[in-house]
């Protein structure tokens with residue numbers, strides 16, 4: 415987080431929005447600090463765009479209030495919110511040059527000509543498009559267009575920037591490159607940023623905190639690491655990271671049973687009887703001969719799949735339950751991996767033995 419002077423906190427208070435009988439948003443409250451980068455993450459239809467459009471003012475909320483700093487903006491129209499916006503589909507003016515596109519918000523704000531030239535140059539430099547000003551918007555690649563859209567969003571130095579899946583039209587390599595660049599851009603600008611994606615890896619890569627939405631409800635708001643290590647329920651555990659979810663029974667306060675095998679956890683179990691064990695693919699290990707102090711899971715290897723940087727090993731634990739164990743492709747870990755058809759024992763450290771309620 416940087417330069418709080420360049421940013422404003424956002425307070426979303428009890429916001430709901432219905433379309434007929436569909437609750438696009440159901441009583442969502444969220445406090446975003448000045449200068450923070452918060453990502454709205456969730457599957458398609460979970461309400462991400464609806465919430466972003468409520469912040470931009472394009473959609474009227476049904477219930478609740480939105481504050482930017484001390485100002486209640488609930489009824490303020492979009493053009494008076496002074497927000498930088500970036501969408502998935504660039505939305506550049508095709509008949510204009512790059513510079514004209516970027517200058518658009520400044521012209522709309524009646525900024526003096528000389529100042530506009532200076533600001534456009536600054537913004538194009540920021541997105542690494544120096545010298546592209548005179549190009550036609552239609553003469554650019556997808557990645558370049560999205561940079562122009564970014565430059566246009568930040569050229570008037572908004573205190574709040576909203577982005578809705580801005581990278582999802584780009585190919586994987588460019589997308590991953592732009593994720594890091596956007597993160598750096600955020601550090602430079604310091605504006606409070608709300609970013610929408612359905613890609614959990616993108617959310618973990620970019621955000622100070624991630625807000626997970628499902629069916630219009632805010633399920634969990636946490637830092638990336640906490641989201642990954644301590645999902646609040648089976649939905650978050652399944653959506654973030656690669657895991658197998660297995661129903662288990664409570665044994666006592668710190669352990670559960672899976673097919674009669676007792677598994678200890680290093681944290682206290684959640685309340686309720688509907689408990690799910692979250693087995694992260696990379697936390698499973700082939701059990702060392704001397705393994706003690708870990709949970710042991712006997713099984714049979716179904717399949718070993720080479721996938722480039724990692725190898726996935728599918729192990730059937732019994733009763734049709736198959737877990738996936740994933741390891742990096744290096745000599746050391748390859749040598750330790752079992753082969754297809756083999757009986758094996760996997761180990762899971764109590765600290766990596768995550769148990770969540772089926773739902774909250």
Ligand SMILES: Nc1ncnc2c1ncn2[C@@H]1O[C@H](COP(=O)(O)OP(=O)(O)O)[C@@H](O)[C@H]1O
Pocket residue numbers: 433436437438456457458459460461462463464465
């Ligand atoms: N204009 C609309 N009319 C009717 N239903 C809508 C409208 N916009 C969104 N919805 C519904 O609201 C829910 C949330 O949509 P949306 O916010 O676009 O989700 P996301 O961006 O997470 O994919 C979905 O069920 C969607 O079908």
Ligand SMILES: [Mg+2]
Pocket residue numbers: 462463464
């Ligand atoms: Mg959307």
